[in-house]
Amino acid sequence: MPKANTTPLISFTNRGLYCSAGDFYIDPWRPVDKAVITHAHSDHAKNGNKQYLCHHFTKPLLEARLGNNHYQSIGWNEVVRINGVSISLHPAGHMIGSSQIRVSHQDEVWVVSGDYKTENDGISGAFEPIRCNTFITESTFGLPIYNWLPQHDMYTQIQQWVQNNKAKKTTSILFAYSLGKAQRLLQALAMFNEPIYLHGAIWNMQMALAATGIAFPQVERITPETLREKLKGAIVIAPPGAEGTSWMKKMEPYSTAVCSGWMQVRGNARRRNTDMGFALSDHADWKGLLAAITSTGAEKVFVTHGFQSALSRYLNEQGIWSAEVKTAYGNGEEENENANSATDAINTTITTQQ
Amino acid sequence: MQQFSLLVHTLGTATKTNEKLEALATYFTTAPTKDKVWVIALFSGRRPKRMASSGVLQQWCCALASIPDWLFLECYHTAGDLAETIALLLPPPTNTTHTHKHLHEYLEQIIDLQKADEAAKQAFVTQCWLQMNTDERFVFNKLLTGGFRIGVSQKMMVNALAKTMQIPASAIAHRISGNWNPATTTYENLLSAESVTTDFSKPYPFYLAYALEQTPETLGSPEEWQAEWKWDGIRGQLIKRNNELFVWSRGEELMTDKFPEYQALLDKLPNGIVLDGEIIPAINGKPLPFAILQTRIGRKNISKKQLQDAPIAFFAYDLLEHEAQDIRHLPLAQRRLLMENIIANAQHPTLQISPVIPFTNWQSLVQTRTQSRAMLAEGLMLKRKSAPYQVGRKVGDWWKWKIDALTIDAVLIYAQKGHGRRSNLYTDYTFAVKDGDKLVSFTKAYSGLTDKEFNEVDAFVKRNAIEKFGPVRTVKPELVFEIAFEGIAASNRHKSGVALRFPRMHRWRKDKKADEINTLQDLKNLLLTYGK
Ligand SMILES: [Zn+2]
Numbered sequence: 048m049p050k051a052n053t054t055p056l057i058s059f060t061n062r063g064l065y066c067s068a069g070d071f072y073i074d075p076w077r078p079v080d081k082a083v084i085t086h087a088h089s090d091h092a093k094n095g096n097k098q099y100l101c102h103h104f105t106k107p108l109l110e111a112r113l114g115n116n117h118y119q120s121i122g123w124n125e126v127v128r129i130n131g132v133s134i135s136l137h138p139a140g141h142m143i144g145s146s147q148i149r150v151s152h153q154d155e156v157w158v159v160s161g162d163y164k165t166e167n168d169g170i171s172g173a174f175e176p177i178r179c180n181t182f183i184t185e186s187t188f189g190l191p192i193y194n195w196l197p198q199h200d201m202y203t204q205i206q207q208w209v210q211n212n213k214a215k216k217t218t219s220i221l222f223a224y225s226l227g228k229a230q231r232l233l234q235a236l237a238m239f240n241e242p243i244y245l246h247g248a249i250w251n252m253q254m255a256l257a258a259t260g261i262a263f264p265q266v267e268r269i270t271p272e273t274l275r276e277k278l279k280g281a282i283v284i285a286p287p288g289a290e291g292t293s294w295m296k297k298m299e300p301y302s303t304a305v306c307s308g309w310m311q312v313r314g315n316a317r318r319r320n321t322d323m324g325f326a327l328s329d330h331a332d333w334k335g336l337l338a339a340i341t342s343t344g345a346e347k348v349f350v351t352h353g354f355q356s357a358l359s360r361y362l363n364e365q366g367i368w369s370a371e372v373k374t375a376y377g378n379g380e381e382e383n384e385n386a387n388s389a390t391d392a393i394n395t396t397i398t399t400q401q
Numbered sequence: 402m403q404q405f406s407l408l409v410h411t412l413g414t415a416t417k418t419n420e421k422l423e424a425l426a427t428y429f430t431t432a433p434t435k436d437k438v439w440v441i442a443l444f445s446g447r448r449p450k451r452m453a454s455s456g457v458l459q460q461w462c463c464a465l466a467s468i469p470d471w472l473f474l475e476c477y478h479t480a481g482d483l484a485e486t487i488a489l490l491l492p493p494p495t496n497t498t499h500t501h502k503h504l505h506e507y508l509e510q511i512i513d514l515q516k517a518d519e520a521a522k523q524a525f526v527t528q529c530w531l532q533m534n535t536d537e538r539f540v541f542n543k544l545l546t547g548g549f550r551i552g553v554s555q556k557m558m559v560n561a562l563a564k565t566m567q568i569p570a571s572a573i574a575h576r577i578s579g580n581w582n583p584a585t586t587t588y589e590n591l592l593s594a595e596s597v598t599t600d601f602s603k604p605y606p607f608y609l610a611y612a613l614e615q616t617p618e619t620l621g622s623p624e625e626w627q628a629e630w631k632w633d634g635i636r637g638q639l640i641k642r643n644n645e646l647f648v649w650s651r652g653e654e655l656m657t658d659k660f661p662e663y664q665a666l667l668d669k670l671p672n673g674i675v676l677d678g679e680i681i682p683a684i685n686g687k688p689l690p691f692a693i694l695q696t697r698i699g700r701k702n703i704s705k706k707q708l709q710d711a712p713i714a715f716f717a718y719d720l721l722e723h724e725a726q727d728i729r730h731l732p733l734a735q736r737r738l739l740m741e742n743i744i745a746n747a748q749h750p751t752l753q754i755s756p757v758i759p760f761t762n763w764q765s766l767v768q769t770r771t772q773s774r775a776m777l778a779e780g781l782m783l784k785r786k787s788a789p790y791q792v793g794r795k796v797g798d799w800w801k802w803k804i805d806a807l808t809i810d811a812v813l814i815y816a817q818k819g820h821g822r823r824s825n826l827y828t829d830y831t832f833a834v835k836d837g838d839k840l841v842s843f844t845k846a847y848s849g850l851t852d853k854e855f856n857e858v859d860a861f862v863k864r865n866a867i868e869k870f871g872p873v874r875t876v877k878p879e880l881v882f883e884i885a886f887e888g889i890a891a892s893n894r895h896k897s898g899v900a901l902r903f904p905r906m907h908r909w910r911k912d913k914k915a916d917e918i919n920t921l922q923d924l925k926n927l928l929l930t931y932g933k
């Protein structure tokens with residue numbers, strides 16, 4: 048029996064995704080009382096909320112990024128009830144701790160994907176498709192030009208590049224976001240069996256991750272005292288903001304590479320004045336998005352965070368009801384190539400089209 | 402083909418000139434000779450005629466990838482390059498075990514199919530696509546669509562050839578210039594010394610001037626220098642050899658047929674000469690604005706009226722060959738004397754001499770320079786009287802001393818994503834001036850900002866987009882820029898009634914608010930003063 052058309056289970060407000068039946072927000076971008084957080088990236092987890100609910104692995108990262116707050120953490124598939132609404136977290140495969148949020152009330156189920164990746168990277172948890180009535184999906188790489196190589200092939204390319212640099216006694220500097228991409232690189236580079244040098248920003252996140260108990264290769268922090276000699280031919284991971292700064296001087300001679308899904312397009316790779324671009328992404332590619340959406344069996348799909356208009360139009364043409372939603376997501380980690388631009392001055396207009 | 406696709410990949414990603422040079426030299430040492438000829442041709446702007454339009458390639462790609470046209474266009478706007486968009490959209494290769502063909506074999510097939518029907522073309526292209534990986538597809542699509550602007554200049558290629566062949570770069574540059582067909586020319590013939598004497602049309606590489614950034618006093622004594630106007634036309638070489646006349650543009654395009662006026666000179670000039678000068682429209686030796694030349698470029702059939710209203714002349718300023726001898730090693734003063742003789746004997750309004758501006762001290766020249774716009778010149782040229790004619794851009798003997806650009810303050814109103822290197826950033830802008838309380842768009846500009854500034858404007862556009870029309874975003878009129886340009890002309894194709902020449906962003910006026918910009922009337926005043 049179709050229900051009377053009342054307020055939807057989740058609505059799009061100028062503070063974020065809001066569940067009125069449970070009176071909580073998901074990844075709000077303005078301070079609220081109760082926030083359920085998909086993952087620790089800065090465009091999804093903001094400061095100033097009274098209570099946070101997140102995955103066990105996300106908690107230490109939020110503590111490192113946002114300081115002391117009221118955090119409650121749960122495991123995947125564990126159900127919490129708030130005001131009669133059931134909430135559970137399910138692996139999203141995007142980064143350590145990243146979760147989709149399943150919200151169910153009476154006989155209706157909504158899933159908020161957060162950011163996700165369908166390929167299992169071995170550290171973020173395997174993306175779990177959840178059946179639901181309504182799916183709110185991201186679309187960072189929601190165009191068919193974005194199709195990733197399997198992780199194994201990408202890792203091989205990166206390893207070969209490092210190997211070539213070593214042969215030339217050149218330091219390999221890899222630019223990667225400190226949460227997510229940096230850890231995958233550590234995994235890809237473990238085979239060299241040598242300490243990997245980290246920029247301070249990545250080091251801090253790495254220390255916070257120790258609490259999750261996940262094993263990583265040996266790392267060393269680069270400090271003003273680190274000897275030049277040690278860095279010769281070594282492997283260095285730094286955040287994109289360090290690119291082109293005097294911080295790099297000590298590593299000369301070096302070769303640089305950016306690791307990001309945007310490197311799929313030559314123009315982007317060339318615009319960054321780096322020697323190499325590896326299209327290694329923490330988001331689903333076009334095929335991944337379509338597969339994930341289909342496997343939810345959802346009747347309605349809201350698209351946020353990226354190429355929402357293209358993906359949403361395509362879904363409608365494929366017979367899946369869809370609408371685009373403008374959110375403040377996507378101005379945070381991977382999407383933001385320009386480290387200086389203000390992440391807080393974001394567009395909060397909500398437009399849902401029929 | 403794999404070897405070539407690797408070369409293109411290296412040239413596209415290498416950040417250091419040396420690496421690119423190395424990659425080219427390696428290629429020229431190891432690649433099959435037939436392929437090498439084609440690479441020289443492609444990298445010097447000689448490419449086979451297109452066998453399929455962009456629209457048709459798009460259709461074939463959409464059919465293979467099973468995507469609608471609008472989605473293809475979204476992808477194209479994001480990737481910014483047609484060849485790359487197609488390469489990324491095609492489904493994975495189905496047949497990778499095929500025998501790999503050479504670059505020249507693909508090119509020969511492309512040429513063979515030019516006159517074939519569409520079905521045959523589609524079958525060929527589809528079959529090639531399904532055998533190739535993404536990098537090879539990209540390169541193959543570039544062959545189909547033409548245009549290999551991939552971060553390698555002709556000069557760099559010439560240097561690489563010079564290195565592998567152990568021949569001076571200037572000789573290589575001369576040998577690969579002019580009129581030759583890569584399908585019928587062998588590598589040995591192309592680069593042999595004899596080739597130059599058998600091709601009568603062959604121009605010399607142009608000597609290019611550097612911009613003078615300091616005061617002219619830094620050049621030393623005025624007697625050592627010759628001053629001329631810097632004409633606002635197309636740089637060209639006018640050649641008469643073997644009773645035939647050829648006109649080349651600096652872009653190494655043979656323009657003889659585009660400007661039938663020049664044929665009148667055939668009987669007036671001696672054989673075995675090459676003149677360097679400027680292609681400009683002029684009546685009785687008085688230059689007309691560049692905009693008039695533009696009405697002639699790209700037009701196949703020229704009407705009587707056009708020949709009357711915009712007759713093209715050649716303003717000669719140098720002589721590179723005399724009595725069939727290369728005289729580029731002679732000092733400018735001597736070449737000039739020989740040239741003046743030839744032009745005086747020809748006595749024809751189509752062939753003008755670019756006059757020498759007399760001056761005894763630098764200060765008087767500073768005065769003369771201020772009259773450039775009235776002369777329809779872009780400024781002055783300064784050339785050392787004792788210097789030989791060199792190859793390419795060399796510092797020291799030729800300087801261009803341009804007048805300051807015209808400027809106007811305007812507000813950014815539309816933005817669009819750039820292409821190629823800037824495909825994910827909003828870098829193509831449209832600007833407006835005030836007209837009462839309305840804004841009137843009057844020009845586009847794409848260049849002049851630093852990467853950092855482009856990033857800043859891009860972030861502004863993403864946050865302040867009001868409306869979208871396809872790829873275009875209307876933005877809040879807030880950012881003010883000083884737009885510099887070289888010339889202004891009346892135009893009924895533009896809402897504002899004016900068209901600018903070489904507009905670019907000179908400065909970001911963060912100190913100015915949108916209501917402090919210039920007005921439409923200011924633009925019209927500039928048009929009155931400079932736009933005749
Ligand atoms: Zn994220």
Ligand SMILES: [Zn+2]
Pocket residue numbers: 088090091162352376377379380
């Ligand atoms: Zn995100």
